[in-house]
Amino acid sequence: MRLVILGGGESGIGTAILGKKKGYDVFVSDFGKIKENYKEVLIINEIAWEEEKHTEDLILNADLVMKSPGIPEKSPIVKKLIEKGIPVLSEIEFAAPYTNATIIGITGSNGKTTTTMLAYHLLKSAGLNVGLGGNIGKSFAWQVADNDYESYVLELSSFQLDGIVNFKPHIAIITNISPDHLDRYDYKYENYIDSKFRITMNQTEDDYLIYDADDEAIAEWFKTHTTKAKLIPFSLTKTFSEGAYIKNNKMEISINQEEFTMDTEHIALEGKHNMKNAMAATSVAKLMQIRKSTIRESLSNFQGVEHRLEKVLKIQNVQYINDSKATNVNATFFALDSMNTPTVWIVGGVDKGNDYNELMSLVREKVKAIICLGVDNKKIIDAFGNVVDMMVEVDNMNDAVRMAQRLTEKGDTVLLSPACASFDLFENYEDRGNQFKQAVKNL
Template sequence: MEQRLVILGGGESGVGTAILGKKKGYDVFVSDFGKIKNNYKEVLGLHGIKWEEEKHTEDLILNADLVMKSPGIPDKSPMVKKLLEKGIQVISEIEFAIQYTKALTVGITGSNGKTTTTMLTYHLLKQGGVNVGLAGNIGKSFAWQVADDKHDVYVLELSSFQLDGIIDYKPHIAIITNISPDHLDRYDYDYGKYIAAKFRITENQTEEDFLIYDADDEAIGNWLKMNKTKAQLVPFSMTKTFENGAFATEENINININNEEFVMPQDKLALEGKHNVKNAMAASTVAQLLRIRKSTIRESLSDFQGVEHRLEKVLKIQNVQYVNDSKATNVNAAFYALDSMNTPTVWIVGGVDKGNDYAELMPLVREKVKAIICLGIDNKKIIDAFGDVVDEMIEAQSMTDAVKLAQRMSEKGDTVLLSPACASFDLFESYEDRGRQFKQAVQNL
């Protein structure tokens, strides 16, 4: 009797899991409460996989032996509750796929910096000649790549939602870039639960595995004081030095692993800003552990192109620099963006607030921001927080308006920064859509 695999969510991770499940002999069914994109329907059809959209038919779901749910579906959703009540195992794509590959994985999580660190790690390993795949929250689904069986190493960007759905998965090398309050709506507004979710990345690691982490991060430090992991700890820091780990001095980043020393001048890094020094330390530590040549690491750190929608320089118009940081969907990410500004800044901010506390941005806003444009349906919280701090504050309902206003409010030598600190779903489809609309509006000026 074939085992029945039901997949909730017909997006990239769902379809990838369906293909791998089918290949491994499961009876597969995909159910999406929303619409499934046409290209995915075609792929499912080609593989002879049954699917439904805009509904969850209980009779076709509650007879599952195993369920993979997309990370976007909360544990509190009625269907997931029913499955758990029936004792049916609900896992993530990563947990399902890992059992079918012998590849080594590098798992990267954190509230911010994880995409940049993941892309940079992938870049370092690829340039170093490793047969490496990129998956998780980015790019082509991990399960899909495992079905095609292509890579020796995978670099995986893992959200806390993906980590919630793991049982046995363990990365050989784990990175926690940092932890700050985010997505608390999914964790009963309990920061402790969110922190615990992030640390699931290391819960199955053994003495042969490694945990790379930010030693300057308070939440990480507290967790490590109170809890144990078997993994070998490899810290990185801007302020402390380590015999085994990575650290920054005035000029350089230094990485000491197994008595091997790697040194690189900070001013040779392609990416600007203190947080990117940390991202570079984390990624280079992986490259060192996997024995990539030092000259290759240096070269790759200096030619890395960066990530779209993450402090991406768009255009300079009349000597005003426009910067797209649409990926900044929380306060901590906006903090990094403002911190890296060296000119007076017109800041475009707002969207769907995830329980944000804007207080920590106050010193940076006072120091760097000359004007604020609120781009959201409900901007009350932002206006209350910064109304008295900046010279000008104005609301916009569309990206075109926001960018035109920004042009009017800026003068030579300024920067216009889109760094919303909020989710995008009130006015846009996604942070990518928001970033693309910003770039389009700038190009139309």
């Protein structure tokens, strides 16, 4: 059986290692460059590879193809494979049959990384033999090849879910849905929503779907679709006999006739959106039979996720916050919503079809100055030019941070929450966040 892998990144290399272990004839092809450390792994494992090209003769003879999530369906080589009827899968679909572990799959437009990390923290702190993968950390396939975990917590993007056929998590979470990556979905929001709901398409009556009952897109989907999975909703405003909710500053969770309560003030994560993430992750812990005392302790000591509302430093009584992971408007909405001091907001980058109107009331209420950090800032300037007193354009992080310092006074906050992708000026959102933290430390 010939397994061809398109993309020599983390998921590609992990799949190559698992494929080789399972007796496939493996070939890795990357249209760009493959990182040196990944090349070494391929060479040590005697796996054939090519970079900066896709040689059709070596690809179109595949029995099975795993494509990395970053490669769109519309790319010429993928189109040819589909025309020939060669199955094109995601790493998750390829790896899942090779493990008997309990799989917890988490998707959503925002909050999925925090929810994934928190669910993993809850299970690991309870002593479970658990792996963390998917969109973060070491690739799922690689872990299936090298480790013997009894459970996995996987962060799953819509792109990864597009490539599944039979994959089903025992516990699925949809944190929320807001317009994102619409360029990959023919600019049709409903296509993107359907993509997220693929997480539950193969679930049975023995499985669970945990979801945000306050989310409009999710509610709309349920009007015309069903899933066999047992439903566990969570909400900030409604209460349930089966599900999770906040009432009188307490998180209350009721699952399979078992109750769990905890004062929200003892939960380490701050902000309304994080209460949702905490409810989702705690629902997982309850389903996995983790003791209440362990859950309480883990919720109170969780450190949060880097580049997500990360407090960097306080300088001259001004708090600097790195929220570089906010790559869409919805994520930035949560960030601005959790500000309770006058804010200098650093925003901008590659716009994925943003509608900034959603932020208008928060900007009016909280933002004293805007610093645009992007190659093309026209949309941001058009949206907020008349709303804030001060608007500045810069093209590098050092200037952005120095300018922010000039515009603040004691008690203010400087918030990097770009609402955009980072590829115009940075390698990725991590690079953008790290440059921000370094610039703040240099002040």
